[in-house]
Amino acid sequence: MPEFQFDEIGYWSQVKLEIIKRYGVEYSKILTSTRFDHVYMDAFAGGGHHIAKSTNELVLGSPLNALAIKPPFKEIFLIDLEPAKTSRLREVIGDRKDVHILEGDCNTLLLETVFPKVRYEKYRRGLCVLDPYGLHLNWKVIETAGTSRAIEIFLNFPIADINRNVLWNDSARVSPEQAARLTAFWGDESWRDIAYSSEGNSSAIDTKNRSKLSQRRSVIDFSKSPGSSSCLNRFPCETAVARLFITYTLLHQIRPETES
Numbered sequence: 001m002p003e004f005q006f007d008e009i010g011y012w013s014q015v016k017l018e019i020i021k022r023y024g025v026e027y028s029k030i031l032t033s034t035r036f037d038h039v040y041m042d043a044f045a046g047g048g049h050h051i052a053k054s055t056n057e058l059v060l061g062s063p064l065n066a067l068a069i070k071p072p073f074k075e076i077f078l079i080d081l082e083p084a085k086t087s088r089l090r091e092v093i094g095d096r097k098d099v100h101i102l103e104g105d106c107n108t109l110l111l112e113t114v115f116p117k118v119r120y121e122k123y124r125r126g127l128c129v130l131d132p133y134g135l136h137l138n139w140k141v142i143e144t145a146g147t148s149r150a151i152e153i154f155l156n157f158p159i160a161d162i163n164r165n166v167l168w169n170d171s172a173r174v175s176p177e178q179a180a181r182l183t184a185f186w187g188d189e190s191w192r193d194i195a196y197s198s199e200g201n202s203s204a205i206d207t208k209n210r211s212k213l214s215q216r217r218s219v220i221d222f223s224k225s226p227g228s229s230s231c232l233n234r235f236p237c238e239t240a241v242a243r244l245f246i247t248y249t250l251l252h253q254i255r256p257e258t259e260s
Ligand SMILES: C[S@@+](CC[C@H](N)C(=O)[O-])C[C@H]1O[C@@H](n2cnc3c(N)ncnc32)[C@H](O)[C@@H]1O
Pocket: 017, 043, 044, 045, 046, 047, 048, 049, 060, 061, 062, 063, 079, 080, 081, 082, 085, 104, 105, 106, 107, 131, 132, 133, 136
């Protein structure tokens, strides 16, 4: 069996887990009172537990939080690319008819295996948690969920990866492979218009766009602007995601004094 390594998570990830859990509880309560069967999908599921950096204690991951929700989801789909993570999920959860643990790329598994089982016409609804480490999600997944009428998503926007690898001041230095990763996630190249004055070949961002971008960066790079939420200018929510979903943005910038 492949060896399982716990991820160490910061306080902000614990807050994220708490938000998803509380949302899941209310979602399940509401859907239970309707004629719909409701399912939970965790596309970047992880191995079930993490270690909290601050206390060194074991923390439940999003799949185990979902399993504990009452009233329960009718079915639970857990996907992870790494065999060590799926093996551990099987070990921790055991054999359950209502839980499906799938190993592989969620971009394929969601579209081909999971979403087809969550159809409005079949009186099914689903909450799909998309919590990648970085730019590992394809737009097609978001689009398919958004047009299904049955599936809502909880998307952890991969801000750090975007900032670190693509949204550089000098776009000419960004590798085409990194830019293509953002395009695959974003669905098209419109991110270039938001960030840069002229598509593809601007060697520097002009003054107007520099200020636009820095505003956006202050949203994206929340860790550098603790305590301020006034910079929220709805990036990226006024883009394609908002055409498909009612969108709520959670500015996730809780940094306790004790955390460095
Ligand atoms: C941030 S962790 C998920 C943590 C989990 N949601 C939680 O809070 O407990 C991201 C996970 O996505 C997995 N992963 C990365 N790329 C993937 C892909 N294309 N399809 C499915 N899983 C993927 C990684 O192996 C990792 O376990």
